[in-house]
Amino acid sequence: xxxxxxxxxxxxxxxxxxxxxxxxxxxxxxxxxxxxxxxxxxxxxxxxxxxxxxxxxxxxxxxxxxxxxxxxxxxxxxxxxxxxxxxxxxxxxxxxxxxxxxxxxxxxxxxxxxxxxxxxxxxxxxxxxxxxxxxxxxxxxxxxxxxxxxxxxxxxxxxxxxxxxxxxxxxxxxxxxxxxxxxxxxxxxxxxxxxxxxxxxxxxxxxxxxxxxxxxxxxxxxxxxxxxxxxxxxxxxxxxxxxxxxxxxxxxxxxxxxxxxxxxxxxxxxxxxxxxxxxxxxxxxxxxxxxxxxxxxxxxxxxxxxxxxxxxxxxxxxxxxxxxxxxxxxxxxxxxxxxxxxxxxxxxxxxxxxxxxxxxxxxxxxxxxxxxxxxxxxxxxxxxxxxxxxxxxxxxxx
Numbered sequence: 001x002x003x004x005x006x007x008x009x010x011x012x013x014x015x016x017x018x019x020x021x022x023x024x025x026x027x028x029x030x031x032x033x034x035x036x037x038x039x040x041x042x043x044x045x046x047x048x049x050x051x052x053x054x055x056x057x058x059x060x061x062x063x064x065x066x067x068x069x070x071x072x073x074x075x076x077x078x079x080x081x082x083x084x085x086x087x088x089x090x091x092x093x094x095x096x097x098x099x100x101x102x103x104x105x106x107x108x109x110x111x112x113x114x115x116x117x118x119x120x121x122x123x124x125x126x127x128x129x130x131x132x133x134x135x136x137x138x139x140x141x142x143x144x145x146x147x148x149x150x151x152x153x154x155x156x157x158x159x160x161x162x163x164x165x166x167x168x169x170x171x172x173x174x175x176x177x178x179x180x181x182x183x184x185x186x187x188x189x190x191x192x193x194x195x196x197x198x199x200x201x202x203x204x205x206x207x208x209x210x211x212x213x214x215x216x217x218x219x220x221x222x223x224x225x226x227x228x229x230x231x232x233x234x235x236x237x238x239x240x241x242x243x244x245x246x247x248x249x250x251x252x253x254x255x256x257x258x259x260x261x262x263x264x265x266x267x268x269x270x271x272x273x274x275x276x277x278x279x280x281x282x283x284x285x286x287x288x289x290x291x292x293x294x295x296x297x298x299x300x301x302x303x304x305x306x307x308x309x310x311x312x313x314x315x316x317x318x319x320x321x322x323x324x325x326x327x328x329x330x331x332x333x334x335x336x337x338x339x340x341x342x343x344x345x346x347x348x349x350x351x352x353x354x355x356x357x358x359x360x361x362x363x364x365x366x367x368x369x370x371x372x373x374x375x376x377x378x379x380x381x382x383x384x385x386x387x388x389x390x391x392x393x394x395x396x397x398x
Contacts, residue, residue, distance in 0.1 A: 002107050004316070007265045011255070018115065021255065022207055022253065023254055031280065033284070034098050037095065038094060038294065040279075042123035043089065043090060044089050045088050046086075046088065049097055049117075054113040054114045057110050060101050063099050064097065064274070066082070071269055079328075081241055083145070083269070084270075086120075089118070093362065098099075098170065099111045104150045110111060124138050125360060126356070127357035130350075131170055139303045143329050144329065168357065177350065178350055181284060181350065184317035188317070190309045191309075192383075197301070197302050201294055205258025205262065205263070206258050208287065209291055210286070221250060222276075223236065224250065224268060224272070227254070228251075230265065235249045242273070260366075270284075271346065295365075296362060298366060299325050299364040301323075302322070302376070307398060308385065322334070323355050325361065325364070326357065326362075328362065329363035333370030336375075340376070343377040345383070347377055
């Protein structure tokens with residue numbers, strides 16, 4: 001290829017002409033449209049759900065609550081298997097009911113007619129406060145989440161023999177240690193300390209979380225059209241949730257309108273359960289507001305970092321406490337973040353303790369590499385904040 005020549009994108013013509021089809025563009029005979037009834041509270045008990053008025057509206061085919069739907073593995077508490085709250089909501093925007101309509105407008109009207117009574121509870125929004133023994137408990141039963149580490153083929157674990165006793169809202173801890181950190185700090189010519197907080201970030205994709213699923217009369221399974229970054233993972237999760245063989249679930253590759261690490265099986269098992277319940281195709285897409293409130297943003301993180309170094313510029317020790325706000329479901333990239341924090345530079349002595357803390361927020365996901373932006377930000381600021389590189393390469397402490 002000649003230098004300075006342009007290369008045409010293969011997918012450009014269909015996108016610029018509008019010929020590209022996304023999961024939300026598909027329509028099938030007999031298809032129903034799903035709309036959610038969501039909680040306005042971050043923490044509350046569900047006192048009652050009145051669906052009578054919604055069911056009486058024209059075009060409303062069904063109104064379901066958690067007790068109407070069942071998926072294999074619900075006892076795990078995993079969000080994707082318990083998409084509708086049953087007795088207690090744990091984040092603002094958590095769905096408590098779903099309305100199926102012949103059209104989107106009819107389903108939307110039905111959702112507006114559902115009446116839910118709540119008993120508000122105290123919410124936990126700060127992970128540092130959530131770590132205290134006297135903090136309100138986010139969940140009565142622990143629940144797994146997206147398991148970012150597993151999905152990105154990363155391995156991180158703590159030494160079970162040395163695990164400390166954790167408060168109720170702390171769902172996981174890791175500790176990576178080598179050398180003698182205390183001795184290194186005692187002998188250091190320079191010590192740098194800093195606390196770095198990175199807020200949670202929505203990935204900002206143009207297409208919201210969207211899924212259309214069709215029953216397959218031949219295989220007695222389903223065909224899935226979804227905006228995802230993980231086709232095989234989607235197939236396996238839907239199959240497991242419905243109790244099907246992998247061969248009974250077909251996931252059709254379709255253009256995704258952005259993802260950036262966020263689209264890893266959030267709504268697909270839920271939509272599949274609606275198809276199983278009705279025997280009809282079902283389309284569901286978050287509204288923009290629902291996606292902002294109830295998708296899976298990258299986590300809020302806190303890095304408390306302490307570095308030691310010598311006058312010749314050598315860094316000799318790293319000590320850190322890392323907190324990942326995992327929302328109301330465990331499964332953040334805590335281990336990956338801790339590994340990366342200690343892996344960018346050569347530290348002969350290090351002690352990194354990491355904690356995953358539940359709060360009354362939606363479960364978290366990745367954003368351009370799980371844990372990497374947060375760890376990179378923290379360690380680079382720590383290294384640069386009070387280090388002056390002179391011509392001789394020495395540390396200068398201000």
